[in-house]
Amino acid sequence: MMGYRVRTLLDWAYGGVDHSIPGNGGQECSDFLSNQQRVVETIFFMALGSSLLYFGYKAIVRDSKLPVNYDRTDPAVKRLLLVMLCITFGIEAGFKFATQEIVYFLNPCHLVTMAQIYLLAAPPSKSSSVVFRLCMHWGHGPLLALVFPVLNTRMLPFEQEVYYIQHMMIYYVVPPYLLWLGGAYTIESISDLKWSVVSFGYQCFYHFGPLQLVAFLTQANLNNMLCPAISDPFYGPYYRCWAVLHQAGLILLHNKTYTTVVHGIISLFRGIICLSRKRAKVHGRAEYSNGKLD
Secondary structure (H helix, E strand, O other): OHHHHHHHHHHHHHOOOOOOOOOOEOHHHHOOOOHHHHHHHHHHHHHHHHHHHHHHHHHHHHOOOOOOOOOOOOOHHHHHHHHHHHHHHHHHHHHHHHOOOHHHHHOHHHHHHHHHHHHHHOOOOHHHHHHHHHHHHOOHHHHHHHHOOOOOOOOOOOHHHHHHHHHHHHHHHHHHHHHHHOOOOOOOOOOOOHHHHHHHHHHHHHHHHHHHHHHHHHOEOHHHOOOOOOOOOOOOOOHHHHHHHHHHHHHHHHHHHHHHHHHHHHHHHHHHHHHHHHHHHHHHHHHHHHHHHO
């Protein structure tokens, strides 16, 4: 009975992964890299990730500069975004259960979605600040998913549409709104690289550790750890090395650029609102004065 339950659970987890689709998994995908190359890359990048995590964490502990004052109010817009993101992620979960591909929940974009659900649901705190800053450094992932979408595995009705809705929400909607709220949802200064180091270290450790192990055992190409995606511009035997290089640059450059642009838009929008309110007050005073004269 126990063996039957385990087999049923595993079948739900990855039984529906279609190995005939290029780049989706299977033995051919697992054999894309030689075992020697896979072992060497794993040892090197796991050691790199662990070192960056250790030194980055020590630097943050010494000087975290996290916010200490938190606004505990729960805006209606925040609750609305929470409901919308939960519905979107719930539909995506339904697709994964229907196609027996639950294992793909380990992909980074799904983890970022779950982290953002936590940020929208939990009250502002020190933990929220830590999770928010890490999420902001992984924001390039949804952007790459939108620029280089892998849709050849999504066959169900509206499955591709939900893919775009989810990634647009976790990139264009939730992060700018949290930055607008401020407080616990603030980012470090442009010159502060400690969080970038920790984020990159965590990404290396997660991808070449747990994610690669599960991908190898299930032969499901989780975030392309077994073989490159069909849309990968660095397709070839060293695609993972190229990925680590461009991920390091994106974690540093994208987060700083993204937050700078969003803060600029927020400042402009707040300035417009402030100017509109001042004009409304002046107009109201003028009407009041004219009424008294009449």
